Amino acid sequence: MKAPALEFHRPDTVQAALAILAEGDGAARVLAGGQSLVPMLNLRVAFAETLVDIGAIQELAAIEDAGNHVRLGASVSHARIEDGQTGDYFGGMLGHVAGNIAYRAIRNRGTIGGSLAHADPAADWPVAMIALGANVEIAGSNGSRKLPVDEFMVDVFTTALQEDEILTAICIPKASPKLRWSFQKMRKKAGAFGEAIAAAVHDPESGLCRVVAGSSAIGGPQRFTLLETALQDGDVDDDAIRDAVTRTIGSLGRYETQIHTVCLRRAIEEVRT
Amino acid sequence: MTTLSLTVNGRQVSTEIDPRLNLADFLRERLSLKGTHLGCEHGACGACTVLMDGMPIRSCITMAASCDGVEITTVEGYDDNKLMSRLRRAFREEHALQCGYCTPGMLATAYDIVSRLDRADENEIRAALAGCVCRCTGYRGIVRAIERCIAEKNA
Known part of the structure; x- marks a missing residue:
């Protein structure tokens, strides 16, 4: 299948991109790396009368060490993060997450901003960014705003972005060298989306302590606050995790409950040992 | 129509294209470089992988119009590398x-x-x-x- 007829713009500033989006009146979509949007256009499950390709906007490809946080432009590719261009303030976590997304050919084009804005419930970045307490920067015709990633991710394929807004950057607070993290992804084939994903993060210096899971089965990233205290001090066994899964998500099939429980347990154990 | 200028296998190409065209179809249909093969056309099979600025990418899920200014190498262009x-x-x-x-x-x-x-x-x-x-x-x-x-x- 091929994408249907559409208009195409490739502006070189955020301002110009915002102007085209505003004119599009809801039928214009931002194209980042296109590794989800283009196949969805080809398969006719996503629609756009106008594509606004942000790939020529240089500032969106910048990686900036901004003191207490690292600021990644929205169109920084997974491959650049995998290759360590972000600097390592997260004990190798960013490179690990990036390097296990799809295949290298996809990682060369796909972007962290695109992944967050697309909001596939099985995507890795939403889980990892919520775990690290990251924020997104959003530009709109009425100015810019900042949101924590857990507020940005609203639902399956749904974010807090308005039709005339663009996600411009992701700011990740630097962790201390004491950061311990684990990122677990259950899948049957290398390169596939995770059937269950879990991240656990504990930084005793900054106090950051988060347990997050994500998948299509649970409808996208979810924080497991019930397990966050256990991560810091308590004992936690499979029954407690299974109970937390049921209380956080509601009832799932036995298989789904089991794989999410196992992913969460592995993540928590790895951080605690 | 939209304007596209890029380098393919060392050759400079500037042309008008239909904006919905993907890079694989541009290479095959417009430049007659049939060595780039299309299998699934949604990024899952890898047959259409070409090098963009030296890095592998899927040409079936890359819009041709996004390739302005880049350098593409297809199987026809490796020469004596x-x-x-x-x-x-x-x-x-x-x-x-x-x-x-x-x-x-x-x-x-x-x-x-x-x-x-x-x-x-x-x-x-x-x-x-x-x-x-x-x-x-x-x-x-x-x-x-x-x-x-x-x-x-x-x-």
Whole structure:
């Protein structure tokens, strides 16, 4: 299948991109790396009368060490993060997450901003960014705003972005060298989306302590606050995790409950040992 | 229509294109470079993999209009590139192809694996190849060809 007829713009500033989006009146979509949007256009499950390709906007490809946080432009590719261009303030976590997304050919084009804005419930970045307490920067015709990633991710394929807004950057607070993290992804084939994903993060210096899971089965990233205290001090066994899964998500099939429980347990154990 | 200027296999191309065109169709239909093969057309099979600025990408899920200013290398354009010559020889000698449909994508992917990795065991090579589907060889020959080129690189 091929994408249907559409208009195409490739502006070189955020301002110009915002102007085209505003004119599009809801039928214009931002194209980042296109590794989800283009196949969805080809398969006719996503629609756009106008594509606004942000790939020529240089500032969106910048990686900036901004003191207490690292600021990644929205169109920084997974491959650049995998290759360590972000600097390592997260004990190798960013490179690990990036390097296990799809295949290298996809990682060369796909972007962290695109992944967050697309909001596939099985995507890795939403889980990892919520775990690290990251924020997104959003530009709109009425100015810019900042949101924590857990507020940005609203639902399956749904974010807090308005039709005339663009996600411009992701700011990740630097962790201390004491950061311990684990990122677990259950899948049957290398390169596939995770059937269950879990991240656990504990930084005793900054106090950051988060347990997050994500998948299509649970409808996208979810924080497991019930397990966050256990991560810091308590004992936690499979029954407690299974109970937390049921209380956080509601009832799932036995298989789904089991794989999410196992992913969460592995993540928590790895951080605690 | 939208304007596109890029370099393909060392040749400068400037033309008007239908904005919905993907890079694979642009290469095949507009430039008659039929060595880039289309399998699934949604980024899952890897047959259409080409090099963009030296890095492998899927040409079926890359809009041609997004390629302004880039340099594309297809299977027709490797010429006497040293690593690609070694890979072609290794593919031939290790029986790494049968029908040849996946081979352009396999070569682009293999080129990237051998360039980036100084060492890789069979499992790592298989994981790095997971985005390329071959329905003939069972991958053994492809993995051997890549192992051999990594070993030659370190010799």
